[in-house]
Amino acid sequence: MPSDAPYWEAHxxxxxxxxxxxxxxxxKLSSFAAKGVAVVTAVQGRWDQATVVTDYLSVSYDPPTMLxxxxxxxxxxxxxxxxxxxxVSLLASNQRNVAEALGEQASPLPRLLDxxxxxxxxxxxxxxxxxxxxxxxxxxxxxxxxxxxxxFVGEVTAMGxxxxxxxxxxxxxxxxxxxxx
Amino acid sequence: MPSDAPYWEAHxxxxxxxxxxxxxxxxKLSSFAAKGVAVVTAVQGRWDQATVVTDYLSVSYDPPTMLxxxxxxxxxxxxxxxxxxxxVSLLASNQRNVAEALGEQASPLPRLLDxxxxxxxxxxxxxxxxxxxxxxxxxxxxxxxxxxxxxFVGEVTAMGxxxxxxxxxxxxxxxxxxxxx
Numbered sequence: 001m002p003s004d005a006p007y008w009e010a011h012x013x014x015x016x017x018x019x020x021x022x023x024x025x026x027x028k029l030s031s032f033a034a035k036g037v038a039v040v041t042a043v044q045g046r047w048d049q050a051t052v053v054t055d056y057l058s059v060s061y062d063p064p065t066m067l068x069x070x071x072x073x074x075x076x077x078x079x080x081x082x083x084x085x086x087x088v089s090l091l092a093s094n095q096r097n098v099a100e101a102l103g104e105q106a107s108p109l110p111r112l113l114d115x116x117x118x119x120x121x122x123x124x125x126x127x128x129x130x131x132x133x134x135x136x137x138x139x140x141x142x143x144x145x146x147x148x149x150x151x152f153v154g155e156v157t158a159m160g161x162x163x164x165x166x167x168x169x170x171x172x173x174x175x176x177x178x179x180x181x
Numbered sequence: 182m183p184s185d186a187p188y189w190e191a192h193x194x195x196x197x198x199x200x201x202x203x204x205x206x207x208x209k210l211s212s213f214a215a216k217g218v219a220v221v222t223a224v225q226g227r228w229d230q231a232t233v234v235t236d237y238l239s240v241s242y243d244p245p246t247m248l249x250x251x252x253x254x255x256x257x258x259x260x261x262x263x264x265x266x267x268x269v270s271l272l273a274s275n276q277r278n279v280a281e282a283l284g285e286q287a288s289p290l291p292r293l294l295d296x297x298x299x300x301x302x303x304x305x306x307x308x309x310x311x312x313x314x315x316x317x318x319x320x321x322x323x324x325x326x327x328x329x330x331x332x333f334v335g336e337v338t339a340m341g342x343x344x345x346x347x348x349x350x351x352x353x354x355x356x357x358x359x360x361x362x
Contacts, residue, residue: 010302010341015244015320026245029340032271032314033239034350034359036215057236058214059250060328063196064207067327069240069248090213121191133213139196144325146248146334147241153327159210160191169215169354173361178215178352180359 034178036133037099037170040068041087041113041126044079048113048127051076052102054172055149056088064156066138072150080152084140087126090133092167093180098129099170121158132162133169215359217314218280218351221249222268222294222307225260229294229308232257233283235353236330237269245337247319253331261333265321268307271314273348274361279310280351302339314344 009029013022035054042049055069066088070077080086091098098116117130121137128135138154145151171178190210194203216235223230236250247269251258261267272279279297298311302318309316319335326332352359 008342010339012302012339013245013337015336015338018244022245023242026337026340027242029315029317029342030239030242030245030247032217032342032350033219033237034215034217034352035238036213036354038214055238055240056214057216057238057248057250058211059236059330059332061204061208061211062329063199064194064203064211065328065330066211067238067248067250067332069238121193134210136210142325142327144323144332144334146323147246147336148243149240149246151240151248151325151332151334153325153332155196155328156194156207157196158191158193159207161210161213169213169359171215171352171359173217173350178350178359178361180354180361 031174034171034173037091037172039089039091039098039102039129040076041128042076042079042083042085043124043126044082049076049079050102050113050127052099059153064159065141065153066136066156067151067153069149069151071148072145077150080140085126086138086140086152086154087128087135088138089129089135091129091170092131092133092163093170094167095129095131095170096177130162133167134161135159212355215352215354218272218353220270220272220279220283220310221257222309223257223260223264223266224305224307225263230257230260231283231294231308233280240334245340246322246334247317247337248332248334250330250332252329253326258331261321266307267319267321267333267335268309268316269319270310270316272310272351273312273314273344274351275348276310276312276351277358310343312343314348314350315342316340
């Protein structure tokens with residue numbers, strides 16, 4: 001590669017012969033995607049399951065449709081499959097403690113939400129986080145498996161705000177949070 | 182709703198009887214999701230197609246897999262289908278001019294990239310943006326339609342950096358950009 005190349009750490013990948021170095025490079029590079037931090041929730045039997053995610057997106061306005069990507073073998077994915085209903089709460093920048101309490105990528109544990117202020121829009125619907133920038137109740141409409149993850153697509157059945165006006169988002173970037181002003 | 186409710190602007194949605202007000206509320210609420218801005222590209226016949234997106238995510242490390250959501254009737258979605266190969270370049274905070282030149286949600290036009298420094302990892306592969314935080318070449322592995330959009334899932338065939346170390350992301354939030362430090 002010439003020294004004036006407009007890129008570096010360029011790395012070819014052969015998906016049929018993946019190396020650990022490929023996976024490490026991808027982890028590092030994909031961490032440059034800034035992402036608002038969200039809590040996803042579902043009721044599984046008697047328990048609330050909750051975990052922190054950044055892999056979600058808005059798919060459509062018509063009808064309001066969102067997607068969340070969950071590791072297929074996670075307890076959260078199991079709760080989504082069992083319940084078919086889930087909540088998404090986008091955290092504000094002053095809710096870093098919520099993200100840390102729920103522990104990114106950790107297995108969600110029953111009663112974890114006991115210590116985190118939450119509410120519901122109805123009996124038996126998913127918990128939603130008090131103080132979140134916005135929140136959505138959803139019902140699964142499509143499920144697709146892609147590599148190690150399952151993509152849950154759902155339509156919005158209720159939505160609202162909880163944070164004060166002017167609140168900023170809690171945003172992941174690289175291995176930390178983006179400082180916003 | 183009691184005045185001490187921990188939420189406001191709460192809004193129920195009946196997906197079977199959607200109103201314009203539902204769509205407007207969802208647009209406003211979903212804009213609270215902070216998202217790094219990316220340029221997606223594909224070669225369509227003799228032309229580069231390019232557009233600005235925030236609806237993408239990393240699906241898996243094993244193999245490195247990403248997803249981009251495109252409006253099904255867009256020229257970009259057509260280019261993705263025809264080519265089966267696409268590029269994702271995550272913009273740095275000093276590339277707001279690139280995002281504005283490509284025009285969010287506008288139809289991509291041939292030769293639009295002429296004015297934007299770009300490179301390729303090989304002959305006929307998608308254009309990638311010089312100065313981007315990171316870039317990925319992908320090949321489509323799954324296509325799923327969800328409401329008005331098509332979800333393109335692809336595996337990474339090459340990846341790298343282009344921005345200087347320490348560069349910050351260009352991040353959408355509400356109707357503008359998040360100011361980071």
